[in-house]
Amino acid sequence: MHTPTDNTTASGSEQGTEPTKPPARNLVSIWAQGRRRFTPWAYPRLRALAVARLVIGIFVAGVGAVLDSRGHYGWAAIPLAGAVLLFSIAYLDNAAARSAGPATDPAIRAG
Numbered sequence: 001m002h003t004p005t006d007n008t009t010a011s012g013s014e015q016g017t018e019p020t021k022p023p024a025r026n027l028v029s030i031w032a033q034g035r036r037r038f039t040p041w042a043y044p045r046l047r048a049l050a051v052a053r054l055v056i057g058i059f060v061a062g063v064g065a066v067l068d069s070r071g072h073y074g075w076a077a078i079p080l081a082g083a084v085l086l087f088s089i090a091y092l093d094n095a096a097a098r099s100a101g102p103a104t105d106p107a108i109r110a111g
Contacts, residue, residue, distance in 0.1 A: 029099070046097035050090040057086030 064079035 029096075046093045050093035050097065053086045053090035053093065057083045057090060060086060 060079045061083035064076045064083060067076035067079065
């Protein structure tokens with residue numbers, strides 16, 4: 001069966017990963033890769049950016065709560081949606097900072 005004219009394909013476990021199909025990644029690794037690609041200066045500072053976004057998100061949520069308490073329900077939705085976005089990005093920044101470990105790449109360390 002191991003002749004040069006054998007045209008059978010190996011099973012999926014024998015082939016390993018297909019070169020045309022990228023390996024599955026989670027949202028945090030995609031976010032960390034994007035942070036390295038677009039803002040290399042921010043990558044070592046992801047925890048500080050996450051804290052800043054969290055504080056700004058709390059402030060914006062407070063503005064939305066004040067607008068909501070005053071009866072401006074339509075206007076209150078805008079800052080509350082912005083706060084949700086800020087909280088989400090802060091969570092992703094923090095998760096990417098936890099998964100990255102210490103910076104070993106000289107280009108990232110120079111930032």
